[in-house]
Amino acid sequence: RKEVEQDPGPFNVPEGATVAFNCTYSNSASQSFFWYRQDCRKEPKLLMSVYSSGNEDGRFTAQLNRASQYISLLIRDSKLSDSATYLCVVYEIPNQAGTALIFGKGTTLSVSS
């Protein structure tokens, strides 16, 4: 089975800290990559897509290294509201019509004041 592996966490950081999450994927044919955020006992929500050139959205920066099959998420100036589980998600070409999103188990971030 294709796998998406993430840092086990949890990450406990103070407000204002910079924190980085890593993710590796096993299927070299994977096409697209995402970070989702999931709050406790809530549904996952798309945080950002990850592009080959790297991309930034405010305090969040995502990087992709296809050669190493590695994805990262950097959060700068952490806020209390950033406390959540961050899921690394990989899109694979499905055998049939549809979107085959493979989720990692997630890394839990806890930001404290």
Add this chain to the structure above:
Amino acid sequence: DAMVIQNPRYQVTQFGKPVTLSCSQTLNHNVMYWYQQKSSQAPKLLFHYYDKDFNNEADTPDNFQSRRPNTSFCFLDIRSPGLGDAAMYLCATSRSAGPSYEQYFGPGTRLTVT
């Protein structure tokens, strides 16, 4: 306004007693998905519908079935729930297939099997 609605939010069923979980969407999306997420685990895709076309994941147990009577509604039927089926069941939708189309998740139904 809720876009993907799941009912009930919490469901308790007895071992072996059939149960149906419901999902509806107001987005008029073509694709609807059912995921199973166990505690501290990743969401795992069970199956999805592209319009009326049903697509089952290879490792989804036969105990799990789905129906999509119209665009708006999709049901997950668990024919004989076991203790190992206790989980959060997430419904998601997307406008079409492919990575360009974001999946929107409902709040989930937490299933307890006694």
